[in-house]
Amino acid sequence: MPRSQFKYDPDNLRYLKLNQNLRSKVFRIFSWVAGSLVLAIVLNVIYAFFFDTPHESQIRQENRALMQDYEFLSKKYSRVDTVLKEVRSIDENLYRTIFETEPAFRQGGGENENISELFQYLSLDNNELVENTSSELNEIHNKTYIQNKEYGRLMGFSGRKADFLTSLPGIQPIRNQDLTRTASGYGFRIHPIYKIQKMHPGMDFTAPTGTEVFATGDAVVEVVEMSKRGNGNTIVLNHGTGYKTSYMHLDAFKVRTGQKVKRGEVIAWVGNTGLSVAPHLHYEVSLDGNPVNPVNYFFLELSPQSFDKIILISIKSGQSFD
Amino acid sequence: MFKGKYIFNPETLRFETNNLPLKKRLRDYSLYLGLIIIISIALRIGFDNLIQSPKIDLFSAQNQVLKSEYKILNEKITKAEALLVEVQKRDDKVYRSVFDMGPLPSSLREAGYGGSEIPYGSLASNGRDEMVNKTALKLEKLSTKAKVQSGYLSDLYVLAQSQQKLIASKPSIQPLSPADSFRITSSFGFRWDPFTNQRRMHQGLDLAGEIGLKVYATGDGIVISAEDGKNGYGKEVIIDHGFGYISRYAHLSRIDVNRGQVIKRGEYLGRLGSTGRSTGPHLHYEIIFEDKTVNPMLFYYENLNPIEFNSIVAQSSN
Numbered sequence: 001m002p003r004s005q006f007k008y009d010p011d012n013l014r015y016l017k018l019n020q021n022l023r024s025k026v027f028r029i030f031s032w033v034a035g036s037l038v039l040a041i042v043l044n045v046i047y048a049f050f051f052d053t054p055h056e057s058q059i060r061q062e063n064r065a066l067m068q069d070y071e072f073l074s075k076k077y078s079r080v081d082t083v084l085k086e087v088r089s090i091d092e093n094l095y096r097t098i099f100e101t102e103p104a105f106r107q108g109g110g111e112n113e114n115i116s117e118l119f120q121y122l123s124l125d126n127n128e129l130v131e132n133t134s135s136e137l138n139e140i141h142n143k144t145y146i147q148n149k150e151y152g153r154l155m156g157f158s159g160r161k162a163d164f165l166t167s168l169p170g171i172q173p174i175r176n177q178d179l180t181r182t183a184s185g186y187g188f189r190i191h192p193i194y195k196i197q198k199m200h201p202g203m204d205f206t207a208p209t210g211t212e213v214f215a216t217g218d219a220v221v222e223v224v225e226m227s228k229r230g231n232g233n234t235i236v237l238n239h240g241t242g243y244k245t246s247y248m249h250l251d252a253f254k255v256r257t258g259q260k261v262k263r264g265e266v267i268a269w270v271g272n273t274g275l276s277v278a279p280h281l282h283y284e285v286s287l288d289g290n291p292v293n294p295v296n297y298f299f300l301e302l303s304p305q306s307f308d309k310i311i312l313i314s315i316k317s318g319q320s321f322d
Numbered sequence: 323m324f325k326g327k328y329i330f331n332p333e334t335l336r337f338e339t340n341n342l343p344l345k346k347r348l349r350d351y352s353l354y355l356g357l358i359i360i361i362s363i364a365l366r367i368g369f370d371n372l373i374q375s376p377k378i379d380l381f382s383a384q385n386q387v388l389k390s391e392y393k394i395l396n397e398k399i400t401k402a403e404a405l406l407v408e409v410q411k412r413d414d415k416v417y418r419s420v421f422d423m424g425p426l427p428s429s430l431r432e433a434g435y436g437g438s439e440i441p442y443g444s445l446a447s448n449g450r451d452e453m454v455n456k457t458a459l460k461l462e463k464l465s466t467k468a469k470v471q472s473g474y475l476s477d478l479y480v481l482a483q484s485q486q487k488l489i490a491s492k493p494s495i496q497p498l499s500p501a502d503s504f505r506i507t508s509s510f511g512f513r514w515d516p517f518t519n520q521r522r523m524h525q526g527l528d529l530a531g532e533i534g535l536k537v538y539a540t541g542d543g544i545v546i547s548a549e550d551g552k553n554g555y556g557k558e559v560i561i562d563h564g565f566g567y568i569s570r571y572a573h574l575s576r577i578d579v580n581r582g583q584v585i586k587r588g589e590y591l592g593r594l595g596s597t598g599r600s601t602g603p604h605l606h607y608e609i610i611f612e613d614k615t616v617n618p619m620l621f622y623y624e625n626l627n628p629i630e631f632n633s634i635v636a637q638s639s640n
Contacts, residue, residue, distance in 0.1 A: 077395060077399065196637070197633075
């Protein structure tokens with residue numbers, strides 16, 4: 001600015017010369033720059049509001065794609081979930097049809113169910129059922145305790161302890177580690193054909209025809225009987241010491257009368273002969289001629305938890321297979 | 323900024339307003355604007371590299387939320403997969419065993435999945451995001467397995483229903499109550515006739531008892547004949563049970579059902595008699611399977627006491 005600048009003073013009607021010193025010049029330039037800066041920032045903010053940097057734009061796109069895909073996959077999952085609900089429902093209906101009882105698996109029951117959990121589940125269904133179950137359970141527990149004392153007494157008398165132990169029925173008659181083949185147990189059950197309550201004096205194991213059947217203790221083969229009626233093809237083993245075990249509805253025999261067998265030896269194969277609705281093994285244990293609950297005679301194979309579990313499964317299974 | 327400014331014009335010796343010509347002013351303003359824009363852009367670029375814009379913070383936060391939702395979805399899928407595996411195990415070990423079928427080969431359970439690729443192209447992220455791809459793949463597998471399993475289980479269920487019908491229909495009890503006294507006087511099959519010295523085929527089972535003993539249907543079915551057929555069987559009732567099974571109750575003293583009547587196992591149909599070609603009061607009981615007579619003793623077992631038999635009779639009127 002080469003020429004001096006004047007300001008009009010209306011009060012005094014005079015023209016005043018403006019100071020052009022350095023300080024005011026600097027001040028003016030500074031305020032001019034500051035103003036530009038502020039404006040720039042404001043413009044920036046407005047611009048940023050409406051537009052994206054390339055980086056921002058990229059992330060925005062990415063997010064949108066993720067969101068879209070998430071919705072797509074979520075919807076698809078819902079459809080799959082519907083199919084799965086259907087699967088679960090048919091599963092439960094099949095179980096009910098075969099076992100005439102409410103399925104105990106529901107939402108993925110794992111292997112760590114303890115009795116109290118299963119009891120909680122039972123109490124959802126039927127008070128009577130719970131009462132019956134808990135009294136059956138107590139009965140079994142008591143009998144087991146008594147039985148153990150019996151063993152102690154018998155062992156005390158028997159000089160040949162080792163022989164007594166190996167002859168005792170002590171394992172499951174078919175491979176059933178995970179207990180999935182456990183079906184109806186000892187006691188009153190709905191008969192699968194007559195559809196009435198009937199005493200079921202043994203334990204059923206569901207298994208495909210041809211599954212191996214084991215002798216559950218050292219014994220002598222007492223009876224090998226072929227039949228198309230009633231119990232079907234049957235084997236009876238005599239373990240000495242008063243115990244006998246019976247295996248029914250067999251497909252074929254592997255042993256003959258009089259033969260000596262050892263615990264774990266294959267004696268026959270599972271079938272569907274006689275009065276039976278599906279291939280399964282009907283297993284009985286009798287002491288001095290009286291049928292006893294076979295579930296007490298798996299102690300050599302089952303852990304305490306498995307024992308509890310098998311009791312509950314065998315009790316809950318409302319319909320026997322024979 | 324320049325308002326109210328005057329300059330001294332030495333030529334006119336007057337104070338004049340310092341108005342720059344329009345062009346000059348425009349030039350100044352546009353220079354000014356240009357400067358602002360340049361500063362803006364410089365700022366933008368500068369800050370973009372140095373400071374996280376709030377938008378990016380927002381997007382990052384959204385991104386995190388999305389990723390955790392994907393994680394949850396993945397967990398749901400994993401749980402569903404585990405459940406399906408449990409159903410499959412039960413299917414193989416229990417259900418298929420009960421219906422005498424072998425376990426399903428795993429290739430069939432995974433059927434339809436094999437070589438098909440998950441169409442990443444249909445995904446908005448187009449295969450770029452690993453998390454999305456993993457989830458989409460898992461979900462596709464689960465979807466296929468679920469559908470397949472649903473199909474197989476439905477088939478089994480239908481089979482189960484028809485099996486239940488068969489169990490109810492196929493003759494499975496004795497036609498006379500165990501509370502009544504009767505004896506088997508002639509069983510099924512060839513027997514030696516002492517009077518004619520010939521082998522004769524006896525088509526059924528003879529149960530001798532007092533005239534008037536109640537006779538019961540041995541399986542659910544439909545009565546297809548309820549009269550004296552004038553064929554030597556005397557007053558007889560014939561029931562069609564479906565599944566190829568027919569049962570016949572002959573020499574009755576009276577019939578108390580009608581042709582066409584739906585009948586259930588344990589339902590009373592008539593009374594033992596000696597009508598037709600009969601040498602004494604007895605029930606002649608026959609079972610015919612696919613047009614051939616078969617041994618009726620294979621169709622019942624004497625494991626029902628009178629009380630249990632009566633329960634079955636009582637049930638038939640429900």
